[in-house]
Amino acid sequence: MSTRLSASTAVPVQNRRAGGLGTPVLMGLMPLLALLVVVSATLLAVALVRQLTAAAGFFTQQQVSLIFLICGLALAALVYIVALTRTCRRIATWQARGDRRARAALLALLATALIVALPVVLAIVLPQSPAP
Amino acid sequence: MYSPPSFSTTAAPPVAKTTGTGRLLRRVIVALLIVSGLLTLAYSAASLYIATQLVYAPQKAIYATPASLGLQFRDVTFPSRIDHLPLRGWFIPGVLPGGRLTARRTIIVVHGSRANRADQAAGLLDLSGAFARQGFAVLAFDMRGSGESPSAPLSLGYFEQRDVLGAIDFLRTGPLPYPALGRPRIIGGWGVSMGAATLLLAASQEPAIRAVVSDSAYADILPILEREVPRGGHLPPLFTPGALLAAQALYGIDYYDVRPVDVVAGIAPRPIFFIHGAADTYVPPSNLALLASAARTASGASVQTWLVPGANHAQAYHTQTQEYVARVMAFFTGTLGPDSGR
Numbered sequence: 001m002s003t004r005l006s007a008s009t010a011v012p013v014q015n016r017r018a019g020g021l022g023t024p025v026l027m028g029l030m031p032l033l034a035l036l037v038v039v040s041a042t043l044l045a046v047a048l049v050r051q052l053t054a055a056a057g058f059f060t061q062q063q064v065s066l067i068f069l070i071c072g073l074a075l076a077a078l079v080y081i082v083a084l085t086r087t088c089r090r091i092a093t094w095q096a097r098g099d100r101r102a103r104a105a106l107l108a109l110l111a112t113a114l115i116v117a118l119p120v121v122l123a124i125v126l127p128q129s130p131a132p
Numbered sequence: 133m134y135s136p137p138s139f140s141t142t143a144a145p146p147v148a149k150t151t152g153t154g155r156l157l158r159r160v161i162v163a164l165l166i167v168s169g170l171l172t173l174a175y176s177a178a179s180l181y182i183a184t185q186l187v188y189a190p191q192k193a194i195y196a197t198p199a200s201l202g203l204q205f206r207d208v209t210f211p212s213r214i215d216h217l218p219l220r221g222w223f224i225p226g227v228l229p230g231g232r233l234t235a236r237r238t239i240i241v242v243h244g245s246r247a248n249r250a251d252q253a254a255g256l257l258d259l260s261g262a263f264a265r266q267g268f269a270v271l272a273f274d275m276r277g278s279g280e281s282p283s284a285p286l287s288l289g290y291f292e293q294r295d296v297l298g299a300i301d302f303l304r305t306g307p308l309p310y311p312a313l314g315r316p317r318i319i320g321g322w323g324v325s326m327g328a329a330t331l332l333l334a335a336s337q338e339p340a341i342r343a344v345v346s347d348s349a350y351a352d353i354l355p356i357l358e359r360e361v362p363r364g365g366h367l368p369p370l371f372t373p374g375a376l377l378a379a380q381a382l383y384g385i386d387y388y389d390v391r392p393v394d395v396v397a398g399i400a401p402r403p404i405f406f407i408h409g410a411a412d413t414y415v416p417p418s419n420l421a422l423l424a425s426a427a428r429t430a431s432g433a434s435v436q437t438w439l440v441p442g443a444n445h446a447q448a449y450h451t452q453t454q455e456y457v458a459r460v461m462a463f464f465t466g467t468l469g470p471d472s473g474r
Contacts, residue, residue, distance in 0.1 A: 031165065043381055050384060054215070058283040062184065065382050073176060080169055088162055095154040102154055109161050117168035120175045123370040130359035130369070132416055 024101035027090055028108020031083040032115055038079050042072025080116075179374030182365055183382055186357075186375055187285035189246045194279055196250055198224050201261040204233065206309035210302035212276065212294040219295055220280040221249055221273025223309050224264045228471065235308070237468045238316035239263050240299045240341070241272040244325030244348075244446055245286060248279030254324045254347075255449040262457045267471045268464060269316065271299055275330070287385040288353050289330040289392070296321070296334035304340065318342050318468045322460065325349070325415065325446045329392045332423070335402070336395035343467035344399060345460055347407040348446045350415045351393035351422035393426045400430030405463045409443030409451070436463065 046068045053061045087109060094102035198205040205224040212219055225233040241260050243251045249272040250257040260270045275295045276284035284291065302308070303316050320343040323331035328349035335341040350356055361372045379385045396404070404427055408420035417439060427435045438459060443451035 046381060058285060069180060077173055084165055091158055106157055106161055109165065113161060113164040113168045116172055120171045123373050126373050128358045128369055128372065129355055131355035
């Protein structure tokens with residue numbers, strides 16, 4: 001029985017080591033994708049809400065839009081953390097097995113970190129020409 | 133009894149080695165992810181806050197009416213074009229020699245930012261009175277978010293141009309007071325600072341504005357925002373692009389599109405008179421040169437300029453009141469024609 005258990009665990013590991021890199025890359029990009037989906041949905045919702053509340057006046061419109069944006073930001077942060085945690089667990093499992101997919105997922109995760117920081121980096125390097 | 137298979141003992145060392153370096157790499161990348169996420173979140177939140185401050189301008193009360201100058205006037209309300217915000221203003225009929233009232237030549241007076249139709253700092257009420265006494269009717273109104281008009285975000289011309297276009301619609305088809313005077317036959321526009329930039333944006337789309345006086349207009353709002361946003365918020369300049377994007381997300385304002393310099397040539401062959409204070413520290417006098425040279429690129433362009441010595445931002449009227457009035461009246465009389473009263 002014990003021999004059968006060990007053999008059944010070993011065979012899939014061998015298969016995974018030989019498998020494609022699409023899944024781990026997708027897994028590494030998951031936090032970024034989740035973030036993009038939530039941010040896009042939030043911006044769309046805010047645009048819609050702005051139209052719907054236009055008749056109620058500027059202050060109402062501003063408050064509702066702000067509430068939607070802040071909720072969207074909070075949701076984006078939550079989704080980012082959840083996706084990041086899940087991805088890290090999966091990578092840890094792959095690493096423990098010596099699975100080469102771990103490295104691909106880590107590289108994708110590194111790309112995610114760089115892309116997430118991109119708005120701030122762009123804001124720093126974007127040329128500005130303030131009036132004297 | 134359990135006996136481990138032989139391959140597991142031989143495979144163990146490489147797995148342990150990979151896990152050691154991999155774990156460190158994973159921790160570094162996770163730390164990077166957390167830092168970049170926090171940075172972007174903080175940047176987004178700060179940008180949103182700056183955007184709310186950027187568009188907010190407390191509405192100033194009207195301190196006096198044309199009656200204080202001994203002029204007749206009526207309160208009017210008309211909708212802006214496209215979004216139909218009810219805007220409040222005054223219609224002041226022109227006074228011809230002999231005291232007869234007229235509305236044949238009407239000038240739309242457009243105030244600057246954080247001001248209203250009676251803006252004392254730029255001399256709006258006095259200038260409106262001067263127009264009326266020279267026989268020009270005046271439509272002076274509060275743009276959205278100013279004076280007695282409904283609250284709205286300050287978009288520095290992006291949305292406000294709809295208000296000027298609404299004023300044109302009102303003069304052409306709206307329920308004008310003084311029906312006995314008839315509708316204006318010719319319409320001109322005078323604007324100061326943001327009002328001047330807004331007037332240029334509106335005039336480029338609306339041929340009914342037959343002549344424009346632009347006092348202290350900016351050619352492009354972006355350089356001024358890139359200077360003022362960090363200065364006002366005591367923040368580094370990197371927050372400006374974020375704040376402008378946040379303003380677009382929150383209010384739909386595209387500040388990058390507020391560039392009168394791009395459209396001013398479209399006003400030709402209608403004449404434009406650019407006035408600017410030579411000592412303007414808020415909108416540098418180089419804006420006058422940019423706008424005038426852009427306007428002159430059009431065929432049939434008719435452009436006049438006057439750089440007023442010693443005048444700071446929107447202070448040309450106060451600095452050289454008599455000459456200012458004389459020059460502006462001469463421009464409007466020359467471009468809109470005389471009013472014989474018949």
